[in-house]
Amino acid sequence: MNTSRARNVLGGKLRACSFDPMTGYFRDGCCHTDEDDVGSHTVCALMTEEFLKYSVSVGNDLVTPRPEYHFPGLKPGDRWCVCAARWLQAYDAGYAAPVYLESTHERALDVIPLSALMEHAVDQSG
Numbered sequence: 001m002n003t004s005r006a007r008n009v010l011g012g013k014l015r016a017c018s019f020d021p022m023t024g025y026f027r028d029g030c031c032h033t034d035e036d037d038v039g040s041h042t043v044c045a046l047m048t049e050e051f052l053k054y055s056v057s058v059g060n061d062l063v064t065p066r067p068e069y070h071f072p073g074l075k076p077g078d079r080w081c082v083c084a085a086r087w088l089q090a091y092d093a094g095y096a097a098p099v100y101l102e103s104t105h106e107r108a109l110d111v112i113p114l115s116a117l118m119e120h121a122v123d124q125s126g
Contacts, residue, residue: 006030006032007105008101008105009101009104009106009109010101012102014032014103014105014106015100016029017030017031017079017080017103018044018080021080023044023080023081024041024081025041027070030081030105031043031044031104033105039083039085039086040083040084040085040107040111041081041084042081042084043083043084043087043104043112044079044081044099044100044103045079045080045081045087045097045098045100046077046078046097046100046122047077047079048098049076051095051097052074054093055090060086062074062082063075079100079103082097084107084111085111087099087108087112088112091120096116097120098120099120100121101117101121
């Protein structure tokens with residue numbers, strides 16, 4: 001995996017998503033991906049109460065810690081690299097989490113239209 005060339009959905013260099021909690025498919029703080037990442041953990045999202053509740057309701061529990069997977073469990077305010085298809089599912093249901101475009105890997109566009117991501121974009125510094 002060559003992470004130095006990773007691009008975000010805007011075409012720029014992929015920025016970190018979160019180091020606390022440590023996120024990413026590779027637990028490197030970024031939404032890097034490769035062919036082994038079948039879930040495409042490419043969307044850097046800001047967790048909200050609504051998104052987390054919705055995720056649990058459709059069988060994707062992002063709240064309960066799973067130490068065996070180095071997963072701390074999430075709470076509102078955390079940033080996390082979520083699966084592109086799961087984000088799109090929440091978007092379609094009206095529960096999309098805010099997105100950090102500069103930290104969202106360009107591979108998310110294989111699943112999600114840029115316009116949908118842009119509807120929920122938040123400032124990178126926020």
